Amino acid sequence: MATTAEVRLTATAPSWTSTAGAVASGFWRHAILRALVKAAATIYVVSTFTFVIVRLMPGNPIEIYIDKLVTEQLLSYEDALATATGKFSVDLRRPIYEQYVSYLGNLARGDLGSSILSEGTPVTALLLRYLPWTVFAVGTGLMLSFLIGISLGLMTALKRNSPTDHVVSSVSAVVSSIPDYLIGILLVVFLGVQLRWLPITQMRGVLSPGIQPGFTFEFVRDAFFHASLPIVTYVLTHTGIWMLTMKNSTLAALEEDYVTAARARGLSERRITTAYVGRNAILPLFTQFTISAGFILGGALFIEFIFVYQGLGWLLYNSINQRDYPIMQGVFLLITVSVVVANLLADLVYTKLDPRIGRG
Amino acid sequence: MTATLDFLRLLKSRPVGLAGLIGIVLFVVVSFVGPLLVPLDTKVDLTAIYAPPSFAHPLGTDYQGRDVFNQIIWGGRDIMIVAFLAALLSTVIAVTFGSLGAVVGGAVDSTILAITDVILTIPRLPLLVVLAALLRLNSILILALIVGALAWPSLLRAVRAQVLSLKEREFVEAARALDLGLGHIIFAEILPNMRSYIAISFILAMTQAIYAQAGLIFLGLVPLSGTNWGVMINLAWVRGAVFFRDSLPYILSPVLAIALFQLALVSLASALEDIFNPRLRGAA
Numbered sequence: 181m182a183t184t185a186e187v188r189l190t191a192t193a194p195s196w197t198s199t200a201g202a203v204a205s206g207f208w209r210h211a212i213l214r215a216l217v218k219a220a221a222t223i224y225v226v227s228t229f230t231f232v233i234v235r236l237m238p239g240n241p242i243e244i245y246i247d248k249l250v251t252e253q254l255l256s257y258e259d260a261l262a263t264a265t266g267k268f269s270v271d272l273r274r275p276i277y278e279q280y281v282s283y284l285g286n287l288a289r290g291d292l293g294s295s296i297l298s299e300g301t302p303v304t305a306l307l308l309r310y311l312p313w314t315v316f317a318v319g320t321g322l323m324l325s326f327l328i329g330i331s332l333g334l335m336t337a338l339k340r341n342s343p344t345d346h347v348v349s350s351v352s353a354v355v356s357s358i359p360d361y362l363i364g365i366l367l368v369v370f371l372g373v374q375l376r377w378l379p380i381t382q383m384r385g386v387l388s389p390g391i392q393p394g395f396t397f398e399f400v401r402d403a404f405f406h407a408s409l410p411i412v413t414y415v416l417t418h419t420g421i422w423m424l425t426m427k428n429s430t431l432a433a434l435e436e437d438y439v440t441a442a443r444a445r446g447l448s449e450r451r452i453t454t455a456y457v458g459r460n461a462i463l464p465l466f467t468q469f470t471i472s473a474g475f476i477l478g479g480a481l482f483i484e485f486i487f488v489y490q491g492l493g494w495l496l497y498n499s500i501n502q503r504d505y506p507i508m509q510g511v512f513l514l515i516t517v518s519v520v521v522a523n524l525l526a527d528l529v530y531t532k533l534d535p536r537i538g539r540g
Numbered sequence: 541m542t543a544t545l546d547f548l549r550l551l552k553s554r555p556v557g558l559a560g561l562i563g564i565v566l567f568v569v570v571s572f573v574g575p576l577l578v579p580l581d582t583k584v585d586l587t588a589i590y591a592p593p594s595f596a597h598p599l600g601t602d603y604q605g606r607d608v609f610n611q612i613i614w615g616g617r618d619i620m621i622v623a624f625l626a627a628l629l630s631t632v633i634a635v636t637f638g639s640l641g642a643v644v645g646g647a648v649d650s651t652i653l654a655i656t657d658v659i660l661t662i663p664r665l666p667l668l669v670v671l672a673a674l675l676r677l678n679s680i681l682i683l684a685l686i687v688g689a690l691a692w693p694s695l696l697r698a699v700r701a702q703v704l705s706l707k708e709r710e711f712v713e714a715a716r717a718l719d720l721g722l723g724h725i726i727f728a729e730i731l732p733n734m735r736s737y738i739a740i741s742f743i744l745a746m747t748q749a750i751y752a753q754a755g756l757i758f759l760g761l762v763p764l765s766g767t768n769w770g771v772m773i774n775l776a777w778v779r780g781a782v783f784f785r786d787s788l789p790y791i792l793s794p795v796l797a798i799a800l801f802q803l804a805l806v807s808l809a810s811a812l813e814d815i816f817n818p819r820l821r822g823a824a
Binding site for chain 1: 670754773782792803806
């Protein structure tokens with residue numbers, strides 16, 4: 181949207197500014213390009229931010245690490261500097277702006293340094309080892325909560341103000357207002373300790389000892405056994421939001437003229453709810469689903485902590501606890517990049533699904 | 541005064557909202573007046589570990605035989621102060637810059653919106669966890685500052701959208717025609733029309749601040765001393781109290797205190813939404 185000031189500027193300025201201005205405003209008006217710039221800017225800001233907190237803040241992790249090497253392992257300052265250089269993938273002997281540039285270059289090549297505690301393990305390798313479990317557990321939780329949520333939302337909207345609507349809506353409002361970690365604790369306390377229905381301690385971790393990953397029934401069953409409580413916790417805390425969104429969206433769709441018209445044409449209620457109401461009501465939820473998919477990686481931090489489920493959230497917590505900052509930095513960057521990419525996809529999906537957007 | 545009475549009359553027809561308000565008042569009174577009446581009792585009694593509820597210990601005792609009821613009374617204040625301050629900070633940022641951008645427009649608006657979009661995209665909880673780990677937040681004021689400083693972006697966008705629609709109304713046009721100035725237009729014309737919306741957002745910001753701070757404390761990333769519902773849950777977890785069957789009243793007390801306070805806030809917020817946003821009436 182061009183403001184009056186811009187319009188005035190392009191009208192009176194020499195021709196070269198007007199072209200540049202037109203290109204710039206045309207560029208900004210283009211939804212997809214704007215989304216791309218936004219995504220790139222966010223990743224750049226977050227990368228710079230992690231560089232600053234790990235490298236420049238007083239008492240930063242690198243200084244602490246060097247101090248530790250000097251005092252505990254009796255290294256000379258130069259040797260300690262050299263060791264830290266390798267760990268953090270930043271050459272500490274060069275001027276700070278050169279460090280910054282080479283840090284960004286390393287990031288672009290996927291070099292995130294290596295773990296301080298597990299000697300020589302590249303951070304990227306660790307991320308790849310923990311990533312699939314979070315994607316599996318939280319991804320399953322997201323999909324289940326979405327499916328249950330939209331079904332309940334559609335149902336309660338169609339049976340608005342019925343006893344079923346009141347019960348389902350109230351229960352989901354109550355459950356979704358309780359923090360996920362409290363739900364997780366309650367599950368451990370009641371299912372694991374008070375009732376002893378579940379072997380809580382055996383369910384910890386991502387796999388039982390001795391189970392080899394592969395396309396075997398045993399492996400799949402064991403993976404679900406260990407992921408079940410994280411999934412249940414996620415579903416309990418997230419279904420209510422999907423349900424309420426779907427309900428509101430359906431109620432809005434029910435008031436549209438095309439529904440009245442379809443009724444007037446004598447179409448069956450069943451056809452109206454599926455082909456007319458449901459399809460339109462679910463449209464805005466796809467965008468939200470895409471955005472939520474981006475939050476999978478960082479979205480179950482507390483849940484992974486409670487059930488000792490070794491995914492990315494657990495890795496982040498553990499790296500913080502053990503002061504393994506290259507890992508912490510890597511997990512944080514990966515989580516952010518996934519959110520940024522999902523947002524970008526959501527922007528694209530939105531412009532694709534709704535032709536009214538993005539033509540500027 | 542009449543406004544308050546009108547408000548209570550409106551709320552009376554919404555029992556859930558009224559219950560929420562009563563719950564909030566109750567929690568606030570217990571947490572702020574309670575400590576004045578009941579002295580802090582941190583007496584360790586190793587003969588009474590996980591004692592069941594009794595007259596002496598209405599909510600039983602913890603892993604060191606300390607009175608749980610006493611900790612519940614003393615443990616809400618800091619949580620509420622942090623929630624209030626964080627919500628205040630994020631609401632002030634969101635309202636100020638959201639309405640400024642919407643009213644001024646142009647480059648100011650674009651800049652504010654660009655910064656907001658970037659911060660909105662950064663996953664907040666992992667960022668808080670990283671910041672808490674590096675900054676060693678051992679004061680509740682800094683905790684409130686950090687939580688609040690990251691919580692404003694979505695509210696800013698909502699406020700901006702509201703102001704954009706309000707500023708086209710006749711009364712704002714009139715104020716502009718009278719040349720009453722930007723400050724007058726924002727604070728005297730536009731914002732009073734958004735009071736209820738801001739109040740609802742403030743309550744929801746408080747629930748988010750409680751979620752974030754209690755979560756950080758539960759993970760043990762905020763080395764707070766003193767009695768605090770979050771610290772109680774953290775200690776019950778790391779000391780393994782959760783895994784003893786006798787510890788049920790002890791572990792349930794802080795969990796329910798936080799959950800019920802959250803529930804009370806959410807109930808009030810949704811009742812307010814119902815009252816002031818009749819368009820959505822019955823939808824939720």
